[in-house]
Amino acid sequence: MPFRYSERMTAASSPTVDARRPGGVTVIGVLAYVGGIVDIVGGSMLLVLVTGAAIVQNPVTGGLLTAITIIVAGIVVVAIAGALLRGSNLARLIFTVVRTISIVTQVVALTSGGIALFAGIVSVPISAIVLSWLWTPRANAYFRSSADRAPRAQVDERT
Secondary structure, eight states: OOOOGGGSOOTTTOSSOOOSOOHHHHHHHHHHHHHHHHHHHHHHHHHHHHHHHHHTTOOOTTHHHHHHHHHHHHHHHHHHHHHHHHTOHHHHHHHHHHHHHHHHHHHHHHTTOHHHHHHHHHHHHHHHHHHHHHTSHHHHHHHHHHHHHSOOOOOOTTO
16 A cells, blocks of 8 residues: 555654754854854964065064964864754764863953953853753754764665
């Protein structure tokens, strides 16, 4: 007997949790894309500045390495942002580790006072909110469902 459309389980009748990408994950992914692009552009501008300064015999100490590091970091951030938007749990874990390290360094920076105090007061809550959005029940369902949709290796059972 052929399988009729009316017999299939639709997303609306499925007992599983709604696994569409939550708005918080979308916001984080888009902001990460923007941040990565800003890093790439800013690093490229610094690279041009540093190489131009070197041409006129006024090299910027450490500028070349800094520029390259910023560009590479921007590329990594863009890759992680794309993976987050596709539902990669590995990207979520990497992002969580990096944000956690960032929170720790921001808390340490709070003790130094000055502009670091202001930056930490603003950055720590934002980082905490961002992390909380990645670990809500809806986000967990989204990342879990993305792993379930991942293609599995086919095993040939004829042999």
